[in-house]
Amino acid sequence: MKQVTPSGEFIYTYAYHQDEKDLCQLEMRAFFGKDTEEKVVKSKHGIAPGRSPFIKERIEVLFEGEELPHILKQAAEIDMNDSTFKVIFPKINGLATSDKVEYAEKREIERQIGFVITGKADVHNPDVTFGLIPFEGRWYFGFYELSESIWFKHQKKPREYSTALSTRVARALANIAVPNPVGVKAIDPCCGIGTVLVEALSMGIDIVGRDINPLVVDGSRENIAHFGLSGAVDLGAIADIDQQYDVAIIDMPYNLYTHATSLEQQDILKHALPFTEKLLVVTIDPIDHMIEGAGFTITDRCIAKKSLFLREILVCERTDKFFQFAGELQQA
Structure with a gap:
């Protein structure tokens, strides 16, 4: 040609x-x-x-x-x-x-x-x-x-539960969190069975998973391996994370195994502040005040629907970083 x-x-x-x-x-x-x-x-x-x-x-x-x-x-x-x-x-x-x-x-x-x-x-x-x-x-x-509907191939997993995010929503979340994967390190510290991890890894995003529940950690690892992907999933609390990440994706625990209380949700958000500047939160509860109290500023949001089940997706930046960026825009 x-x-x-x-x-x-x-x-x-x-x-x-x-x-x-x-x-x-x-x-x-x-x-x-x-x-x-x-x-x-x-x-x-x-x-x-x-x-x-x-x-x-x-x-x-x-x-x-x-x-x-x-x-x-x-x-x-x-x-x-x-x-x-x-x-x-x-x-x-x-x-x-x-x-x-x-x-x-x-x-x-x-x-x-x-x-x-x-x-x-x-x-x-x-x-x-x-x-x-x-x-x-x-x-x-x-x-x-x-377009090839790669997400569709991930619908049938060895491990799954009914309240998990759909693969379409999970794929969109990964894109919203990491629109350009080059040089970006991400973490899903409450990864559950790894729905977001599978979508992110399949797109070449550098992401690791973590959860406090050994059952879902095993399930997440099995799901990742089932699709021929490779990614680390550790067992441990979000409070114990000692590495730095560019972005964290947190789907507030709500499943067959655990439903985080308000205090637990606040703790999760506060523990995220030291290791990430950008945070993507999925929640079924109104938590704007918790986001702000944890030191983050909401910069964008939407509602994700699954039949009658509604989740809110919040895009957040660390407050000090947000105001620094806003000041730079004003000077420009």
Whole structure:
């Protein structure tokens, strides 16, 4: 294929249930620094589509234009050489009315673009798949990638219990906590059976687990090994952690084995302060006052729903770090 240089921009399409919208938008803000009511995001941040349980497709933009003829003109310069190709116009439910294109017209546009590209088309097993999408009054064309629902494969675990986080929620939590894994060390100090650990480890996040209950520690280790992953899970209290981590994910204990009291919840939060600057908390109880009392400031939040069971997800920064960052923003 003749060398075509990507523009550095990406278009992501999303698919989620209405109950998941709040959580999905929190993940968007973690990845891209913004969210949207539409199910399409344009960003310079390159996120592997399989990382998110909500991203459906990604187009790595090669070129753009105000009108379709501008796309056709640029596509005509592509020479596939010995590589086969396919052009896809994705079905997107969240586009603005002005950007919507009917089914028959989409197929005709795919045909037009395929006709001007030099090379052999293969609709069944192409070497390269291209995608085309209208967004905010412009057309974008580039390399197309369909998301793989890796989280779905993790639903059936050797060890599980009914109140554990779903794999979709757990995967989103890991992304919100660690949107960019490079150089980031994470810990789940109340890891339970390891639902968050499995999702995080499967995405290459450097994370360790810990729990005070030997039964769930054994279960967590078994679940991790079952999926061919490798990650440490230690038996011990959060108060005994003596290493530093960039972020901690705490799903407040609420399961078959233990339900933390208010005092225990406060202790968990206070013990997290010495070893992490960023904290992601999952709770079924209102604990804003506990977060603040432990020395953290809530910077973002959402509600995650599982049938009638509601959990609140709180993104927190250590208070001294938060105010330091706020001061730096003011000076800038």
